[in-house]
Amino acid sequence: MTGADWIFHGGPVLTMDSEAPTTDAVAVADGRIVAVGASKVAEVKASHTEIVDLRGSALLPGFQDAHIHPVAGGLQQLQCDLSEWHSLDDYRQVIRRYAAHAAGEWIQGAGWYGDVFEGGFPDRLELDALVGDRPAVFVSHDAHGAWVNSAALRRAGITSTTPDPAGGRIFRDHAGQPTGMLAESAAELVTRLIPPPEGNDLEKALLSAQSYLHSLGITAWQDAAVGEALGIPETFPLYCDLDDRAQLTARVTAALWWDRDAGLEQIPELAARRKAAGHRRFQATAIKIMQDGVCENLTAAVLHAYRGQPGNHGMSFIEPAALTEIVGRLDRERFDIHLHAVGDRAVRECLDAIEASASREWDSRHQIAHIDLIDRSDVLRMRQLNVIANIQPLWARQDPVLVETKLPYLDDAQRSQHFAFRALADAGVALAMGSDWPVSSPDPIWGIHVAVNRTAPVADPHAADERSQTEPLLPGEAISVQSALHAYTLGAARANRLDHLTGSIEIGKAADLVVLDRDPLHTPARELSAIRPRLTMVGGQVVHESAGE
Structure with a gap:
């Protein structure tokens, strides 16, 4: 080393290193952190060193998203994107305007919220009137x-x-006619007919998403469904190609999609994909399994029947015995297993499968994502089984979606279990945070704000009402700013199997860093969502810088 390429000083440095949680300066050379602390940093200063005076701003490890769908988010931005609005009148205007100029035969869009519709679900007649x-x-x-x-x-x-497909539901009116609302696998009856994206649309979508995520301070993520899944086209070859061409500036971990219909015979192909990845910044070390749906459409698997729905316990997409066999086989292949479980019954089924079949002889990063509901008896089991809680903090507030389309289906006991972040943390369960974008905003600062306050960010268009902003959801389940920051940095890095390289500011680790315009540890809790990134760096290269910096 001939001297540092970068030196950061003049503001607090939050390292996420438990042995030295704060410092005052950091030096970077050849993409790595080479010195920490002002005295050591001074020793590596050179004539070519770029000096960054933080001017009181804070330096942290780059944020990581442990559960995200960036290609879907990028495609949504290219189509009729409803995510910035939250009223039926706005939806009507945006759809009508888009349909008037949309090319191609199909009109595609995403981002609607059920609470804007009477009864919580949309109707085909409304869409007929808008698009013809x-x-x-x-x-x-x-x-x-x-x-x-x-x-x-x-x-x-x-x-x-038409019968409901396995794992799905066709909503019908009182006369038995389809209403135009299709839940879970029933949606595929239509989405499979849509022509695939044309030309380089997928590449444009992913690169656009990458740029957007860098602007939020995100340096790495786990793509939670790589394969033909959830209406998202196949993206594995795209990731490999971008990585080979050095256009993948983020670090990406793929959670390869588990096809429920393909069974155990797909494991050799998944193993081949893992081997084919891993050239530069892309790895495929995890498998994504969907065990249930969501509470809002009654497909999340719950222990107690939904309120007003006698006998309805939601859906387990994979029978528990089969899930145990799948988890055991994947664990023996040394795959990290990324399980979608929203309802408390689904969480229990996932824990049962891990307990019954997973080995304790290797450093697995098995994780359960979402965990909207969890029975208190299963909280300690997560710690005992060393299972990571992959949580989406932005959802833990009393917004209209939760209050109007979810809570009515939950009894008092279920409501008391909602997004139990503090209970998980107090039990010693490792927390990793993600956004599930485009389900919700990928902004880590917004997620941290909600995790700490249990109320919505001020600027969130989907939670602008007074209750969302001022009435916390189960305030006893709030966690500290430090815990939330850890879950979006080193905690997420562990879930992404990147913690050997990133997630904390330590000598030898990659210079994946973010500069925030103020210190989150000394910002009033209600003002956290106003913090903005000034600069994002991956491997010693600036990938985003705010205008004027």
């Missing part, structure tokens, strides 16, 4: 449902006699 007879499909913000028009239903051959 062109087939149209709009995926819900949580990607667990699709709103389609009459033309799309006809294309798919969906009628009053």
Whole structure:
């Protein structure tokens, strides 16, 4: 080393290193952290060193998202994106305007919220009036449902006699006719008919998403469904190609999609994919398994029947015995297993499968994502089994979606279990945070704000009402700013199997860093969501810098 390429000083440095949690200066050379602390940093200063005076701003390890769908987010930005609005009148205006100029036969969009519709679900007649007879499909913000028009239903051959597919539901009116709302796998009856993206649209979507995520201080992520899944086209070759061409500036861990219909025979192909990745900044070390749906459409698997729905306990997409066999086989292949479980029954089934079949003889990073509900008896089990809680903090507030389309289906006991972050942390469960974007905003600062306050960020368009802003959801489940920062840095890095390289500011680790415009540890809790990134660096290269910096 001939001297540092970068020196950061003049502000607090939050290292996420438990042995030295704060310092006052950091030096970077050849993409790595080479010195920490002012006296050591001074020794590596050279004539070519770029000096960054933080001017009181804070330096942290780059944020990581442990559960995200960036290609879906990027494609949504290229289509009819409803994510910035939250009213039926706004949806009508945006859809009508988009449909008037949309190319191609199909009209596609995403991002709608059920609470804007009477009864919580959209109707085909509304969409018919907006787009006419062109087939149209709009995926819900949580990607667990699709709103389609009459033309799309006809294309798919969906009628009053069409049975619900396994793991899905066709919503019907009192006469038995499809309403245009399709939940879970039923959406695929329509989405599989949509022509694939043209030309380099997928690449444009991913690169656009990458740039956007860097602007939020994100330096790495785990793509939670790599494969043909959830209406998202195959992206594994794209990731490999971008990585080979050095256009992947983020570090990405793929959670390869588990096809429920393909069974155990798909494991050799998944292992081959893992071997094919890993050239530079892309690795495929995890497998994504969907065990249930979401509470809002009654497909999350719950221990107690939904309120007002006698006998309805939601859906387990994989039978528990089969799940145990799958988890055991994947664990023996040394795959990290990334399990989607929203309901408390699904969480228990996932823990049962891990306990019954997973080895304790290797450093696995098995994780359960979402955990909207968890029975208190299973909290300690997560710690005992060394399972990571992969949580989406932005959801833990009393916004209209939760209050109007979810809580009505939950009894008092279920409501008391909601997003139990503090209970998990107090039990010693490792926390990793992610956004599930485009389900919700990928802004880590917003997620931290909600995790600490249990109320919504001031600027969130989906939670602008007084209750969202001022009435915390189960305030006893709030966690500290330090815990939330850890979960978005070193905690997420561990879930992403990147903690040997990133997630903390330590000598020898990669210079994946973010500069925030103020110190989150000394910012009033209610003002956390106003913090903004000034600079984002990956491997010693600046990938985002705010205008004027």
